[in-house]
Amino acid sequence: MRKICLFAAAFxxxxxxxxxxxAAAQEYSWExxxxxxxxxxxxxxxxxxxxxxxxxxxxxxxxAPSGEVFRRNSPAAKAARIVMDAQPEMARVKEVIAYxxxxxxxxxxxxxxxxxxxxxxxxxxxxxxxxxxxxxxGNFGGIRVNMPKGxxxxxxxxxxxxxxxxxxxxxxxxxxxxxxxxxxxxxxxQVLGGVRVVARDGKVVSLEIGGEPLDDDKVYGMATISFLxxxxxxxxxxxxxxxxxxxxxxxxxxxxxxxxxxxAAGRPIVSQADGRVVILDF
Numbered sequence: 054m055r056k057i058c059l060f061a062a063a064f065x066x067x068x069x070x071x072x073x074x075x076a077a078a079q080e081y082s083w084e085x086x087x088x089x090x091x092x093x094x095x096x097x098x099x100x101x102x103x104x105x106x107x108x109x110x111x112x113x114x115x116x117a118p119s120g121e122v123f124r125r126n127s128p129a130a131k132a133a134r135i136v137m138d139a140q141p142e143m144a145r146v147k148e149v150i151a152y153x154x155x156x157x158x159x160x161x162x163x164x165x166x167x168x169x170x171x172x173x174x175x176x177x178x179x180x181x182x183x184x185x186x187x188x189x190x191g192n193f194g195g196i197r198v199n200m201p202k203g204x205x206x207x208x209x210x211x212x213x214x215x216x217x218x219x220x221x222x223x224x225x226x227x228x229x230x231x232x233x234x235x236x237x238x239x240x241x242x243q244v245l246g247g248v249r250v251v252a253r254d255g256k257v258v259s260l261e262i263g264g265e266p267l268d269d270d271k272v273y274g275m276a277t278i279s280f281l282x283x284x285x286x287x288x289x290x291x292x293x294x295x296x297x298x299x300x301x302x303x304x305x306x307x308x309x310x311x312x313x314x315x316x317a318a319g320r321p322i323v324s325q326a327d328g329r330v331v332i333l334d335f
Contacts, residue, residue, distance in 0.1 A: 094119030157200035169324035171246035178276035182222040189246030224296040228269040
């Protein structure tokens with residue numbers, strides 16, 4: 054179910070646009086609140102269903118989608134007018150751009166949505182760097198909303214990845230990567246790709262990259278984002294790096310490139326959990 058608050062929608066739209074343009078991950082936070090629309094019947098708008106989703110004005114009355122009638126100067130009618138007036142400016146982001154047969158939530162320590170996200174980051178970074186990417190590291194905090202089931206709007210994707218962080222390629226010795234993963238095991242794992250790690254009681258039990266045990270002396274290519282290079286979410290992925298290459302490509306640009314390509318080819322958005330991060334009970 055999509056989440057909507059009639060009174061907050063216009064302000065949220067402006068806020069999300071500003072966040073998309075200017076945000077750094079540590080400066081903003083989101084909280085999703087489920088609104089059932091029981092009084093007005095209002096739902097989230099698409100580009101082509103504004104009247105159906107928000108209702109209409111007739112004379113001195115506002116007629117909500119539920120059929121309930123409000124005076125024009127009532128709080129409900131005033132809020133409806135604010136949201137309706139914002140729709141022309143929001144038309145572009147309300148365009149349906151893809152289809153997801155299943156809803157995907159942000160789940161810990163890994164899940165379909167985070168796995169889909171880091172796979173895109175790894176593929177795009179490898180293409181930009183022209184080098185093999187063995188491991189991907191992202192952050193759960195950078196995925197702000199879940200993937201809806203059914204039609205996916207541009208608004209959904211921008212809301213999902215609103216932060217203006219860029220892709221980066223980093224080369225590390227295996228010993229450095231081991232230290233990074235061990236730190237996660239002792240605190241909290243972040244989004245990982247290309248690995249299989251098992252942890253128990255805050256310690257790494259096993260760690261594989263590319264299906265092989267991690268080699269401390271081997272050099273591995275890592276795909277990540279600029280926010281995590283120097284302290285974001287407690288990670289210092291740029292520390293002790295053998296090579297760092299940053300790209301002027303934002304996360305949302307890489308994601309949308311994949312989404313548009315898949316949609317053009319008739320492919321839905323699909324992903325799955327695969328057990329890449331397992332935390333054993335005591």
